[in-house]
Amino acid sequence: MLFTLAFTTLSKANTPAGSGIFNLMRNLGGSVGIAIVFTILTEQAQVAWNQMGGHISAFAPAVRHYLNVAGLVQGPLAWHLLGMELERHAAMRVILDAFAFLLVSFLAVLLIALFIPSTDPGPRKSPPL
Structure with a gap:
């Protein structure tokens, strides 16, 4: 659909240039998307580590119980x-x-795509014979 939408307004002479720009933008969009997701992964991993790690203490009864059930004593290995x-x-x-x-970004793009006007001129009349 996106490919059709990109090329409906181009003339035959501008099709190669349009194809090049379309593929460049698609690759750039993919690269930016990957960079954003990787940034979310690295930043939120540190946040999650700090939030959950704040509850681990040598004096917490749940930690001592976990170590006893696992058969470990409190030491470097534990x-x-x-x-x-x-x-x-x-x-x-x-x-x-x-x-x-x-998921949220996909739904946002889907909503945007639903509001793109149709470029279909309607049914074509067959030429007279």
Whole structure:
């Protein structure tokens, strides 16, 4: 649909230039989109790590219970495993945040596309024979 919309107003002589500009803009849009999603991933990963990591303490009863159930004593290995688990949970939260952002942006683009006027001139009359 977007390709058709881009080329309906171009003459045959301007089609190669239009194709080049269309593909350039499509590639730039994809690159910018990837950069935005990656920025969201990296920034929100740090936020999630800090928010969830603030609840991990050597004095928290839930942490002591988790370590006892896992058969670990409080030491470097236990804290390393807690850090790995925290990283795993933060990564899952960030991926869900990125997908929510992509859903909202997709719906916004879909709404914009619905309001683009149609360029279809209607049914064509066949030439007389």
